[in-house]
Amino acid sequence: MNKIRIRNFGPIREGLEENGGWIELKKLTILTGNQGSGKSTVAKLASTLAWIEKRMVKGVMKPDWLNTHNRFVKHCSYHNLSGYFKKDTEIGFEGNAYRFTFKDGRFESRPVSTNAYLLPKIMYVPAERNFLAAVEQAQQAKYLPSPLVTFQDEYRRALKSVKGTLGLPITGAALTVANGVPYIKGEDYEIRLSQASSGFQSTVPMFLVSHDLANTISKGADPSMREFSSAEMKKLRKDIERILLNDSLAEEVKQESLRVLSSKIKIDCFVNVVEEPEQNLYPTSQRGMLNALLNHVNMTDGNRLIITTHSPYVIHYLTLAIKAKQIIAKAGQDSGITDAVNELVPLDSAIDASDCAIYELDDNGTIAALERYQGLPSDENELNNHLAVFNTLFSQLLDLEDRCR
Amino acid sequence: MPVNFFQPGCRHTTEIARFGLCDDPQPAKSPAYLDEIDPDKWIAEVSNPGNRAVEFHAVDHCPGIDPRRTDGSAAQRCDGILTWGRSIVFVELKDRARGFGGGQGQLLETIRYFNADQGLGGYDHVRAHVANRQRPAAAIGGAQTIQTFRNETAAILGGKGVDLCLDRNIQVS
Structure with missing residues (x-):
């Protein structure tokens, strides 16, 4: 612990x-x-x-x-x-x-x-998250706090993962996404999230990111690649190549080396x-x-x-x-x-x-x-x-x- | 000597759909009573939509109800007991209470002596209510209080504990 x-x-x-x-x-x-x-x-x-x-x-x-x-x-x-x-x-x-x-x-x-x-995949969900829902194209805003920018990246990725409708844990409403724009869908209405109530605007980014990451990890899919910079990706490729192309290593040693390498990058x-x-x-x-x-x-x-x-x-x-x-x-x-x-x-x-x-x-x-x-x-x-x-x-x-x- | 908690002089009956339970504020030493007329006086409000025959028995300050502990000291008593059919509700009426603290002791001891002297075996539904005169009053969470009361009454009754309701509204069903 x-x-x-x-x-x-x-x-x-x-x-x-x-x-x-x-x-x-x-x-x-x-x-x-x-x-x-x-x-x-x-x-x-x-x-x-x-x-x-x-x-x-x-x-x-x-x-x-x-x-x-x-x-x-x-x-x-x-x-x-x-x-x-x-x-x-x-x-x-x-x-x-x-x-x-x-x-x-x-x-x-x-x-x-x-x-x-x-x-771990560590996600800090800032208090000011509703800004991302209230303002469409919030990614174009300048001088946002760093944690909000990080959260925004994850939120935008999670929005892309929504297929069809996603039930929300409040009021029986659901989330849909069309052309990258989130909508709140009720029994007899559908409105853009930016026009929805403040409760939806603070909940949707938090719930969606949490839902997406928790489910992705629980299904064994690995969100780690999302957080790799190009430099880190280059280093990872080199590390893998160094193991695979090393003829002096026995196959078992190669597998173990790859397993150790994987444990350093795979989100658990x-x-x-x-x-x-x-x-x-x-x-x-x-x-x-x-x-x-x-x-x-x-x-x-x-x-x-x-x-x-x-x-x-x-x-x-x-x-x-x-x-x-x-x-x-x-x-x-x-x-x-x-x-x-x-x-x-x-x-x-x-x-x-x-x-x-x-x-x-x-x-x-x-x-x-x-x-x-x-x-x-x-x-x-x-x-x-x-x-x-x-x-x-x-x-x-x-x-x-x-x-x- | 066993105590009879249903003293004829402290017994009130009604079949009305909505009534209240009242207790005159300190320093009065009179028993609690049932009122069908003046909601402003009601500490607990009872809903009886089925117009069932309901009895209210005042306990505290009722002559003849004086349970004693083994050391001879007077046991605490709750303000009254509501009964209908095979249901019984022990009621503590609080005057301008700061929260719900304090009422459980009276209820616990009354349940202990009632069970010992009259027995609760004849009732299918047993619960306890702490009602607060003060209105408006903020409801506060009471999970620990409810759980503790359930545990302590289970120990007294040697079986299922009693549900404690921190609510001035009592439902006859």
């Missing part, structure tokens, strides 16, 4: 106050907190470090390359994090192939056993980092959207989903997905019960409690892991508490009204 530790970086000060400060990046990791509390900082840093690890495994970045010339800090500029470094910034990352530390301004990497490493799993998946969505649509993302993360072993959210519904609907998994395990072969569970929570979206972690970030730069009761997220989570705050505030107003009599 991957872990990340962050101290004194951007809005994060002490970071996680337990577990030695290590935030466990499980199959599903949810980050909640106020604006500016550091949710996205954790998500972006986790994405960056996983990406660096992948580059090192692929051999396109030397393990010591980031150790000098402030390269690690510069690397963080992709996510606009370069300005978050302080004198006492400490960052740790434990992946399955590399361990990274950043302390006293120095970055260090150490290899660990790579046996458990699965090469999908790491989906999604900012605020609930954006502009009605609660029932939030449920459909979350279930879709859970379905995607369940498709292939090693997939991971990191979500930042302000929505109590996301926590509530995750609770249902965890409970559903518990009941499925208890039901065993009783298809009557599993069918009934499926009516409430799609079986493909159910998730094991031990595969989930929720972290709450506060305004003081500390992070706390949400407690659980029998695997279920505690009712005492901050998003739930803020719903209850309404009741308290309203009571206080009633108390004041009483004093008027």
Whole structure:
């Protein structure tokens, strides 16, 4: 399992106050907190470090390359994090192939056993994704943030993969694509996505890219070639030729060499980092959207989903997905019960409690892991508490009204 | 000595399609009661579309209902019990509550002593409701609260636990 530790970086000060400060990046990791509390900082840093690890495994970045010339800090500029470094910034990352530390301004990497490493497709889904849906020909816009440009490339590729209609997880609508233009199709309407509601505009790019990558990887198709630069492709060809044309190698050695080479490039799993998946969505649509993302993360072993959210519904609907998994395990072969569970929570979206972690970030730069009761997220989570705050505030107003009599 | 939770003096009956359960605010020490007239007074609202014969039995502050723990101290009591057919609903009526905390203790102890003294074996449907007088009120998620209540009542009853509803609307079906 991957872990990340962050101290004194951007809005994060002490970071996680337990577990030695290590935030466990499980199959599903949810980050909640106020604006500016550091949710996205954790998500972006986790994405960056996983990406660096992948580059090192692929051999396109030397393990010591980031150790000098402030390269690690510069690397963080992709996510606009370069300005978050302080004198006492400490960052740790434990992946399955590399361990990274950043302390006293120095970055260090150490290899660990790579046996458990699965090469991921890492997709960061930015909060401003609706721009790509609201503005047709958004690719012609200049000065877009780098993560949005990367996401846009993947979105455009995914649009090309849509054949016929693709059901969307919200409102029963479907997506069609004609001449590269996405349309939303309902029972009695069909409109361009650029003219659809904001909920569709934020959901379609996120859902489509997630759907496309999760399905592509689960079917054994390899999206890795998409991310190869021409230089990398040239190097790959040379590496293959060097193996195949080397007459001194036995056939078995050649096959093993090709297998090792393949393991460095073939995508095994999908790491989906999604900012605020609930954006502009009605609660029932939030449920459909979350279930879709859970379905995607369940498709292939090693997939991971990191979500930042302000929505109590996301926590509530995750609770249902965890409970559903518990009941499925208890039901065993009783298809009557599993069918009934499926009516409430799609079986493909159910998730094991031990595969989930929720972290709450506060305004003081500390992070706390949400407690659980029998695997279920505690009712005492901050998003739930803020719903209850309404009741308290309203009571206080009633108390004041009483004093008027 | 077994407690009779259905004291004749605290029993109310109705067949009306919509009525409320009321409890006078502190410091009043009077039992909860059923009201068919004034929705503004209702803490819990009961829908009875089939006009079934429903009974409401006040529990807390009802003379003659005084369950005692083994150490002799008074057990907590919920505000009342609704029954119809083979269904029974334990009800806690909360006054201007800050959330739903606190009502479960009264419900748990009442269920414990009711089961011990009168038994729940004659009922097919058993559930508990925490109703909040305050309106408007934001509904908050209560999975942990519901799960805990289910577990604790299962331990008390030695079998299936009781469903806890964090809802002021009670449906007679």
